[in-house]
Amino acid sequence: MPVTDFKVLEKYQYQNGFNAYHETEAVDGALPIGANNPQKAPLGLYNEKLSGTAFTAPRRENQQTWLYRILPASAHEPFEARETGTFDTNPGVHGKERWHQIPNQLRWDPFDLDETVDWVHSLRLVAGAGDPTMKSGLGIFIFAAGKDMDAHEAFYSADGDLLIVPQHGVLDIQTELGRLLVRPNEICVIPRGIRHRVTLPEGPVRGYMLELYQSHFELPELGPIGSNGLANARDFQAPVAAFDEDTETEHTLLAKFSGHLFAAKQKHTPFDVVAWHGNYYPYKYDLARFNTIGSISYDHPDPSIFTVLTAQSDHAGTAVADFVIFPPRWLVAEDTFRPPWYHRNTMSEFMGLIHGQYDAKTGGGFQPAGASLHNVMSAHGPDASTHEKASNAELKPMKVGEGSMAFMFESCYMVGVTEWGLKKCAKVQQDYNAESWAPLKPHFKRQTPAKIVNGASEGSNGDVGNKAAVPHYT
Numbered sequence: 001m002p003v004t005d006f007k008v009l010e011k012y013q014y015q016n017g018f019n020a021y022h023e024t025e026a027v028d029g030a031l032p033i034g035a036n037n038p039q040k041a042p043l044g045l046y047n048e049k050l051s052g053t054a055f056t057a058p059r060r061e062n063q064q065t066w067l068y069r070i071l072p073a074s075a076h077e078p079f080e081a082r083e084t085g086t087f088d089t090n091p092g093v094h095g096k097e098r099w100h101q102i103p104n105q106l107r108w109d110p111f112d113l114d115e116t117v118d119w120v121h122s123l124r125l126v127a128g129a130g131d132p133t134m135k136s137g138l139g140i141f142i143f144a145a146g147k148d149m150d151a152h153e154a155f156y157s158a159d160g161d162l163l164i165v166p167q168h169g170v171l172d173i174q175t176e177l178g179r180l181l182v183r184p185n186e187i188c189v190i191p192r193g194i195r196h197r198v199t200l201p202e203g204p205v206r207g208y209m210l211e212l213y214q215s216h217f218e219l220p221e222l223g224p225i226g227s228n229g230l231a232n233a234r235d236f237q238a239p240v241a242a243f244d245e246d247t248e249t250e251h252t253l254l255a256k257f258s259g260h261l262f263a264a265k266q267k268h269t270p271f272d273v274v275a276w277h278g279n280y281y282p283y284k285y286d287l288a289r290f291n292t293i294g295s296i297s298y299d300h301p302d303p304s305i306f307t308v309l310t311a312q313s314d315h316a317g318t319a320v321a322d323f324v325i326f327p328p329r330w331l332v333a334e335d336t337f338r339p340p341w342y343h344r345n346t347m348s349e350f351m352g353l354i355h356g357q358y359d360a361k362t363g364g365g366f367q368p369a370g371a372s373l374h375n376v377m378s379a380h381g382p383d384a385s386t387h388e389k390a391s392n393a394e395l396k397p398m399k400v401g402e403g404s405m406a407f408m409f410e411s412c413y414m415v416g417v418t419e420w421g422l423k424k425c426a427k428v429q430q431d432y433n434a435e436s437w438a439p440l441k442p443h444f445k446r447q448t449p450a451k452i453v454n455g456a457s458e459g460s461n462g463d464v465g466n467k468a469a470v471p472h473y474t
Contacts, residue, residue, distance in 0.1 A: 004185040004288040008170050008202055012179045014237035018219055023277035026241040030275035036066045045274055046072045052191050052280040065278025076253055076266035083261050089125040090259020091418060099416025105378050108427040110369035113206050115146025119198035120155050120254055126421035127373060129413035132159035132213045133258050137413055138321050140350050141209040148199040152249055154270040157256040160213040162190045167354050167369050169205030173198050176273045177281050178239025184354055185405055188284040189217060195270045206369055208352045210409045212321055217309040225293060231308045235289040238281045244269045287405060292329045298336050313412055324408040328401040339390050342381030348415040349374045349408055356404025362386045365435055376414045384439035
């Protein structure tokens with residue numbers, strides 16, 4: 001069965017379907033029938049609308065959810081700036097930090113676990129582009145936490161949607177709309193503005209996160225593939241309504257706004273949504289359910305064939321962010337160099353490894369919990385040892401990636417690197433190029449006797465009537 005064999009068993013219920021319209025209630029009768037905003041909501045609840053797109057967005061793009069809660073989300077004291085000297089995830093004109101724009105290929109050793117911080121304070125911006133205040137671009141984070149968030153805290157990002165990729169440990173995420181258990185080889189998306197609290201039932205956690213400042217994730221078009229394949233809509237899971245009832249205890253609401261941290265106090269729990277209906281909600285997905293497509297004759301398709309989720313720019317076919325995975329799969333292509341080819345790309349590629357060994361980097365430098373960045377037009381491809389093995393391997397049907405899951409955050413933007421990502425984390429491999437590509441040897445051999453296609457074996461080079469210029473002989 002195409003399902004991950006998780007060590008930690010599921011404990012919550014879900015609704016299935018990507019971008020489906022769901023409705024759920026934790027108490028019978030909490031959802032109004034017909035009307036969204038009745039004069040008096042059922043059970044004495046408050047009506048509240050949560051909009052993830054403009055009201056006037058086209059119907060096919062419109063995302064919004066109606067919440068029925070004990071007290072409105074607005075019932076809190078004013079926000080105040082917090083930790084201004086240490087929390088800055090918006091480099092450039094809006095903060096003290098700056099981007100390093102460099103063409104070098106970069107690779108990081110595994111990032112350390114940190115048992116001293118909670119979810120919010122574990123977020124470290126490594127790379128990114130754009131500006132959340134303009135709702136443009138993306139941020140790429142590493143998280144490593146060892147503590148539960150406080151029982152009376154909640155957090156949300158006003159800057160963008162959070163795509164979370166755990167590598168180690170388990171995230172138990174309580175959201176306004178219900179609970180998610182997220183384990184390695186699963187991903188989850190928490191849309192912009194949705195309040196949540198993260199606890200760690202199995203101890204320290206570590207992983208990767210992409211924050212999408214513009215648009216929302218969607219499933220890629222399938223085109224000639226047909227109606228099924230890649231990530232199927234039915235395999236995405238959204239929470240069912242679950243709520244706390246507390247209108248006496250002081251809670252702290254944390255907000256990430258323009259990359260900075262703010263806090264507000266309130267006298268009720270943020271997790272008091274008794275019922276909801278709509279299509280703007282958090283969700284998760286088991287990567288083992290991805291239906292991989294590939295070539296069954298020769299060559300292999302572009303890596304876009306492994307796209308799980310995409311967020312398109314205003315230019316069709318060009319993504320602000322693609323989430324791409326390289327799962328276990330069969331290779332059968334004939335007379336084909338089977339690992340990814342050497343290439344330069346107008347898109348930036350940030351890669352991570354959840355577990356196992358990536359088939360294009362078998363030299364040992366790309367490890368689980370590590371990462372690499374190949375920016376716009378930075379040349380890259382298999383390391384020397386992988387090229388040697390693949391060039392001489394017997395081309396029989398073979399399964400690659402067993403026990404492995406690598407992924408890629410791909411973007412049309414030129415991606416900058418933060419001071420933390422480049423220097424302070426102390427994880428950048430200085431010998432990445434020397435290890436990967438410096439050992440490559442030339443194998444070019446001229447024919448004997450040499451045949452010069454556009455040379456001077458007959459007539460002078462470039463003359464009309466030069467028979468050596470086959471197939472362009474005049």
